[in-house]
Amino acid sequence: MTTEQSPSAQPAQPAQPANTSPSMEVMRLLWPGALAVQAIHAAARLGLADLVAQGPKTAAEMAQASGTNAPSLARFLRALTSLGIFAADSVGRYHQTPRSATLQSDHPESIRRWAMMLGARFLWEPLIELEETVRTGLAGFEQVYHRRFFEYLAESPEDAALFNAAMSSLPAYLASIVEAYDFSRFERIVDVGGGHGALLRAILSANPRVRGLLMDLPGVVAGADAVRSGPVADRCEVVSGDFFETIPAGADAYLLKGVIHDWNDEAALKILKNCRHAIRPDGTLLLVETVLAESSDPASAMMDLLMMVLTGGRERTEEELRSLLHTAGFSLTRVIGTTGASILEGQPNVMG
Numbered sequence: 621m622t623t624e625q626s627p628s629a630q631p632a633q634p635a636q637p638a639n640t641s642p643s644m645e646v647m648r649l650l651w652p653g654a655l656a657v658q659a660i661h662a663a664a665r666l667g668l669a670d671l672v673a674q675g676p677k678t679a680a681e682m683a684q685a686s687g688t689n690a691p692s693l694a695r696f697l698r699a700l701t702s703l704g705i706f707a708a709d710s711v712g713r714y715h716q717t718p719r720s721a722t723l724q725s726d727h728p729e730s731i732r733r734w735a736m737m738l739g740a741r742f743l744w745e746p747l748i749e750l751e752e753t754v755r756t757g758l759a760g761f762e763q764v765y766h767r768r769f770f771e772y773l774a775e776s777p778e779d780a781a782l783f784n785a786a787m788s789s790l791p792a793y794l795a796s797i798v799e800a801y802d803f804s805r806f807e808r809i810v811d812v813g814g815g816h817g818a819l820l821r822a823i824l825s826a827n828p829r830v831r832g833l834l835m836d837l838p839g840v841v842a843g844a845d846a847v848r849s850g851p852v853a854d855r856c857e858v859v860s861g862d863f864f865e866t867i868p869a870g871a872d873a874y875l876l877k878g879v880i881h882d883w884n885d886e887a888a889l890k891i892l893k894n895c896r897h898a899i900r901p902d903g904t905l906l907l908v909e910t911v912l913a914e915s916s917d918p919a920s921a922m923m924d925l926l927m928m929v930l931t932g933g934r935e936r937t938e939e940e941l942r943s944l945l946h947t948a949g950f951s952l953t954r955v956i957g958t959t960g961a962s963i964l965e966g967q968p969n970v971m972g
């Protein structure tokens with residue numbers, strides 16, 4: 621047998637397992653991909669995993685408890701088991717599986733809130749506009765809702781609640797950020813666009829001498845009850861504001877997690893320059909972002925698509941972030957990888 625050397629301009633061919641073909645591989649991405657998202661979304665909304673948390677139940681029992689149509693729920697459960705979500709026994713009862721357990725509200729690493737958000741209409745409809753976004757470069761979200769993403773959330777309490785709850789979940793991911801960096805050396809950390817403050821709370825809990833300031837839009841910080849009344853309340857201020865206008869000044873640390881990727885370069889620069897203006901000369905800027913890999917990596921490349929469609933923002937490579945920081949008056953001093961994202965540390969340059 622002879623193997624022909626492929627010309628160097630050809631991309632490398634991934635090794636193919638037996639009994640597969642490129643068309644079947646693509647078919648497997650299409651099918652059941654689209655249905656799987658809506659199935660997991662609906663299971664999360666219906667709270668099905670909570671129903672079997674205390675023990676197995678039949679489809680009829682689950683239909684009654686969830687107020688759903690019994691024959692439809694039975695078919696729905698069969699489809700979910702094909703995804704490893706619930707398992708049926710020989711007498712027709714559904715049991716929790718490790719996968720379905722993650723949809724329980726009180727699971728320590730619950731992804732119920734992410735499932736509720738990712739299949740929701742306000743994300744799903746804009747995704748249908750992906751083709752249009754690719755054609756025009758305009759965020760699909762704005763084509764559908766005629767408003768920017770965060771303007772829409774400010775006017776849509778139910779969807780905002782889904783978004784903020786998803787952002788506040790995944791405590792192990794937040795813990796990995798808290799562990800990966802020494803926050804104890806700071807006096808006061810300003811969490812810019814900090815949402816409901818889940819990360820700041822975790823940082824302050826682990827570093828009892830550090831004080832914090834949570835800053836976000838008025839409608840968002842209004843929901844930051846866990847910061848206002850929880851165990852770190854006496855060390856944490858909560859301030860509402862617009863980071864394009866002004867950012868509270870005089871702290872030695874400014875933290876922005878999942879903020880810069882929401883914006884195009886011009887807007888991202890404005891936020892960073894406002895941080896530069898606010899920060900102490902010896903202060904530290906910390907970005908927590910998914911760094912776009914030079915080679916195609918599904919996690920960051922797909923998040924980049926989501927940003928393109930929802931907010932008109934983008935994921936960036938380390939070099940792109942370095943250059944953005946430089947233009948805003950910061951030097952990138954360190955990049956620390958965590959399990960989910962990277963912490964990028966910047967120091968203010970002496971102002972010219």
Ligand code: SAH
Nearest residue numbers: 770787813814815836837861862863877878
């Ligand atoms: N840092 C949080 C939230 C990230 S989502 C986390 O990682 O979980 C981006 C955040 O930016 C949202 O909470 C949003 O309300 C906030 N935001 C968007 N526009 C803003 C503005 N103009 N001023 C202040 N915050 C803003």
